[in-house]
Amino acid sequence: MNLAVAFDWSFLTENGDELLAGLRRTLEVSAIAIAGAFFIGLVLGAARAHRVPVVSQVAAVYVEIIRNTPILVQIFFLFFGLPQIGIVLEPFTVAWVAVTIWGGAFNTENFRAGFEAVPHRFREAGFALGFGRLTTFLNVTLPIGGRIALPSSINTYISVVKNTSLMYVISYPELTTTALNINALTLQTVETFTTLAVTYLIIVWTMSASIRVVERRLALPEDAR
Amino acid sequence: MRYATFMAIPFRSTTEPPEGTGHAPERQPLDLREAVSFDPTCEVSVATTPVEAGTMVRLEGVRKSFGDNLVLDGVDLSVDPGEVLVIIGPSGSGKSTLLRCVNLLEPIQAGRILLEGEEITRKGVNVSAIRQRIGIVFQQFNLFPQLTALDNLTLAARRIRKIPRREAEARAHELLASVGLKEKAHQHPHQLSGGQQQRVAIARALMMEPHVMLFDEVTSALDPELVGEVLVVMRNLARDGMTMLIVTHEMQFAKEVGDRVVFMDGGRIVEEGPPRDVLDNPKEERTQQFLRRTQLSHTLEELTIDEEGGSE
Numbered sequence: 001m002n003l004a005v006a007f008d009w010s011f012l013t014e015n016g017d018e019l020l021a022g023l024r025r026t027l028e029v030s031a032i033a034i035a036g037a038f039f040i041g042l043v044l045g046a047a048r049a050h051r052v053p054v055v056s057q058v059a060a061v062y063v064e065i066i067r068n069t070p071i072l073v074q075i076f077f078l079f080f081g082l083p084q085i086g087i088v089l090e091p092f093t094v095a096w097v098a099v100t101i102w103g104g105a106f107n108t109e110n111f112r113a114g115f116e117a118v119p120h121r122f123r124e125a126g127f128a129l130g131f132g133r134l135t136t137f138l139n140v141t142l143p144i145g146g147r148i149a150l151p152s153s154i155n156t157y158i159s160v161v162k163n164t165s166l167m168y169v170i171s172y173p174e175l176t177t178t179a180l181n182i183n184a185l186t187l188q189t190v191e192t193f194t195t196l197a198v199t200y201l202i203i204v205w206t207m208s209a210s211i212r213v214v215e216r217r218l219a220l221p222e223d224a225r
Numbered sequence: 226m227r228y229a230t231f232m233a234i235p236f237r238s239t240t241e242p243p244e245g246t247g248h249a250p251e252r253q254p255l256d257l258r259e260a261v262s263f264d265p266t267c268e269v270s271v272a273t274t275p276v277e278a279g280t281m282v283r284l285e286g287v288r289k290s291f292g293d294n295l296v297l298d299g300v301d302l303s304v305d306p307g308e309v310l311v312i313i314g315p316s317g318s319g320k321s322t323l324l325r326c327v328n329l330l331e332p333i334q335a336g337r338i339l340l341e342g343e344e345i346t347r348k349g350v351n352v353s354a355i356r357q358r359i360g361i362v363f364q365q366f367n368l369f370p371q372l373t374a375l376d377n378l379t380l381a382a383r384r385i386r387k388i389p390r391r392e393a394e395a396r397a398h399e400l401l402a403s404v405g406l407k408e409k410a411h412q413h414p415h416q417l418s419g420g421q422q423q424r425v426a427i428a429r430a431l432m433m434e435p436h437v438m439l440f441d442e443v444t445s446a447l448d449p450e451l452v453g454e455v456l457v458v459m460r461n462l463a464r465d466g467m468t469m470l471i472v473t474h475e476m477q478f479a480k481e482v483g484d485r486v487v488f489m490d491g492g493r494i495v496e497e498g499p500p501r502d503v504l505d506n507p508k509e510e511r512t513q514q515f516l517r518r519t520q521l522s523h524t525l526e527e528l529t530i531d532e533e534g535g536s537e
Contacts, residue, residue, distance in 0.1 A: 125363065126381075144370065
């Protein structure tokens with residue numbers, strides 16, 4: 001059957017506003033989580049790479065817990081587990097906290113690997129010029145290691161966006177939850193899931209395309225490795 | 226290529242003292258009028274480093290080991306201001322480590338190192354301030370790959386000394402011109418040849434107005450045809466009166482530019498003296514052996530390989 005013929009285009013006009021509201025929430029949560037994951041990754045990745053006492057060990061435990069448990073379980077824990085000990089979070093809060101923590105853990109590893117890949121001789125050149133440890137990090141390790149970490153951290157950000165769809169389980173009305181609700185009412189399954197898939201495709205495609213541009217502009221020649 | 230003078234560009238007008246320095250370098254501002262002399266054979270104007278009484282660098286009983294491996298075994302050495310000291314020796318003899326210890330890149334286990342009379346290996350010393358007085362150039366150039374040649378030069382000046390970008394770039398342009406790379410200011414390291422990168426690295430070290438320069442086998446990673454352009458820059462620097470400690474395998478350069486040659490082996494100084502003595506008429510058997518091997522004064526036919534893999 002031809003999908004284009006089967007597709008009822010009035011689906012979009014009738015449910016457009018609602019879907020856009022869902023999309024807006026998806027983008028909102030994603031933006032917060034990407035910013036948060038970037039920050040967590042930067043700080044904890046640096047702490048791991050430079051073996052900062054205590055922080056490094058705590059970060060290692062954090063990364064292991066998050067990487068080795070399903071994100072669905074983490075969401076359930078935040079939403080259903082925490083109230084048991086008196087911490088009740090809004091669905092919105094759970095939504096951005098969950099993906100931020102998840103993305104931060106993966107990004108910690110991305111940045112750690114990037115920073116560790118910076119040849120020591122570049123840091124030494126910084127020290128020799130009179131840079132302290134922090135100045136060397138900011139001017140040598142971060143710009144070089146950050147570039148090395150860029151492709152893998154971008155994959156993490158893309159996963160963060162896609163993982164926001166799991167907020168369906170706590171009924172946070174982001175894009176997927178909204179679409180499933182519409183589907184339940186209209187039973188227009190083809191229209192619902194096609195729209196949903198295409199929307200995610202466009203978001204992620206746009207992300208990776210714009211990031212490829214950034215990546216090219218920041219690219220280091222291979223002799224920097 | 227024309228080389229302007231390296232040190233004729235006073236620079237510290239607004240910036241004294243450097244960041245966080247407990248011991249601001251005691252250094253007279255450069256005054257060309259009193260220190261200029263011209264060598265008719267040289268296209269470079271020559272200014273001597275402001276000279277203070279006493280030695281520039283002094284090592285006293287320096288011992289350094291990596292684990293069980295003793296790399297420096299009680300080294301005593303002193304270098305006068307304006308002196309060019311060339312350190313030669315087989316690999317593993319500790320010569321690179323010696324330079325790295327002087328720049329505090331490696332901690333030492335015993336002895337002490339003095340810079341301009343100040344003990345720099347004592348506890349609580351401001352390492353960053355000390356390192357700004359010591360320039361080092363590495364075998365692998367170690368230019369920051371993400372920055373242009375110009376930014377490689379200005380980064381430390383801007384970040385540590387807080388020199389305004391404009392002022393820093395003006396001086397960087399002059400230094401790049403002085404190493405013959407005026408046109409390459411906006412190129413990234415990977416766009417430059419090894420020889421050009423190494424000259425940028427020298428200019429970068431000079432940017433911090435070091436009182437002494439350390440060269441750690443700076444031509445060893447270069448194609449043979451690019452060695453000369455780096456050595457010329459170093460020669461000019463020596464003529465300008467810079468105090469230099471040079472680890473090299475370029476014996477001809479050592480002879481022409483060095484004021485004194487030190488031969489090291491097994492973490493000790495085996496022999497030292499004027500280049501002509503050490504390189505042409507070495508007294509020690511070990512020095513003679515080393516020079517025979519490096520200079521191939523014998524034809525290859527006469528050389529054999531001993532059981533340890535050394536050639537004789």
